[in-house]
Amino acid sequence: MIDHAHDLVSVRDATERLLTAVGKLDNASVTESSRLPGWTRGHVLAHLARNADALVNVLEGRPMYVSGEARDADIERDAPRPLDDQLADVRESAARFQATGAVPADWSRTVELRNGVTDSASRVPFRRWIEVELHHVDLGIGYELEDLPAEFTARETDFLAARFTGHPDVPPTRLTDGTHAWHTGREADAPEVTVTGTPADLLGWLAGRREGAALTVAGGPLPALPPL
Numbered sequence: 001m002i003d004h005a006h007d008l009v010s011v012r013d014a015t016e017r018l019l020t021a022v023g024k025l026d027n028a029s030v031t032e033s034s035r036l037p038g039w040t041r042g043h044v045l046a047h048l049a050r051n052a053d054a055l056v057n058v059l060e061g062r063p064m065y066v067s068g069e070a071r072d073a074d075i076e077r078d079a080p081r082p083l084d085d086q087l088a089d090v091r092e093s094a095a096r097f098q099a100t101g102a103v104p105a106d107w108s109r110t111v112e113l114r115n116g117v118t119d120s121a122s123r124v125p126f127r128r129w130i131e132v133e134l135h136h137v138d139l140g141i142g143y144e145l146e147d148l149p150a151e152f153t154a155r156e157t158d159f160l161a162a163r164f165t166g167h168p169d170v171p172p173t174r175l176t177d178g179t180h181a182w183h184t185g186r187e188a189d190a191p192e193v194t195v196t197g198t199p200a201d202l203l204g205w206l207a208g209r210r211e212g213a214a215l216t217v218a219g220g221p222l223p224a225l226p227p228l
Contacts, residue, residue, distance in 0.1 A: 007125035008101045010152070014132040015094045018048075019087060021141055027082045035140045035209075039079075044135050045086040046078035051131050052093035055124055056100045058111050065114065101125060130156060134207060145200035145209065153199045157182060160206040163228075170223050175202055185223065193219040 022045065030042045039047075050071065054064045065071040078089065107122040119127070133152055136143045145153075157175070161182035164170050170185035171192045177199045183191060195202070197215040204210030205225070212222045 002120065002122040002126065004101070004107050004122040004125045007129055008098060010149070011125055011129045011132060012094075012098060014129060014136070014149075014152075015090070017143070018132055018136045018139075019091060021136070021143060022083070022090075022139070023087060025083055025141065029141075030083050030086060031080070033140075035138045039138075041139050041141075042079035042081065042086060043075055044138055045090055046075045046081070048131060048135055049078065049086075049089040049093040050074050052090075052097040052128065055128055056096055058113055059100050059105070059121060059124055061111075064112070068114075097128060126155065126159075130159075134209065137209065145204050146198075148200070148203075150199070153203050154180065157199065157203050157206060160184075160203075160228075164206075164225060167226060169226060171220065173223055175206075177202055191219070193217060193221075193223060195222065 022041075025041070030045070031040055033039070034041045034044045036044065054071070058064050078086075081089075105121065107120070109121050110118050111121045111124065112118050113127075129152065133148055133156075137145055137148075161175060161184040164184040166187055167184075168186060172188035172190070173183065173185040174191040174194045175182040175184065176194065176196050178196065185191075185193075195205075195212075195215050195217050197205070197212075201210060201212070201214045205212040205215060205222075208225070208228055215222060
């Protein structure tokens with residue numbers, strides 16, 4: 001069972017780690033490229049702030065974004081801001097998300113995200129946790145996949161393996177870190193491919209953050225995963 005209150009605490013802690021790390025940068029560093037193609041660190045920070053507000057919209061029953069074009073325009077608008085403005089926006093938008101999460105509500109209700117995707121309200125804090133942790137890595141400022149909390153890595157691996165389960169373009173695949181195992185891809189009586197690696201490398205591949213060069217593959221080539 002998803003524990004939204006636990007996840008809200010995890011989001012808060014992850015946000016504090018990010019703000020502490022980003023606070024050590026300077027204005028020039030914010031304009032440098034992130035690990036996401038075409039995005040500076042300022043783009044990543046702007047996205048994090050606007051995503052917090054978008055998830056407030058979700059929890060309060062409004063559309064997540066006015067439109068995809070408006071989402072992109074807001075990020076472009078906010079990306080060039082100086083460091084202090086970026087930090088204030090991430091901090092204040094995070095506080096708004098936490099305040100919304102603290103309001104008594106029916107956390108079992110279904111909410112709508114982007115592109116018609118629906119989910120339980122109880123999973124929204126975990127979705128925000130994903131945004132904060134992975135985009136902290138995307139900033140390229142010393143926080144790596146290996147630094148992610150073990151609980152987060154395991155749960156995000158569960159989440160992404162489930163996301164690709166049944167996908168017609170992904171062969172039946174078994175994932176293992178030597179201790180835990182997951183299955184993903186097309187349904188089948190037995191997996192065609194087994195992919196083995198560290199928790200960080202498996203997550204990096206599933207999340208599109210690593211190409212999978214450190215993974216060991218048996219039964220065929222490393223499957224090509226669809227974009228997230």
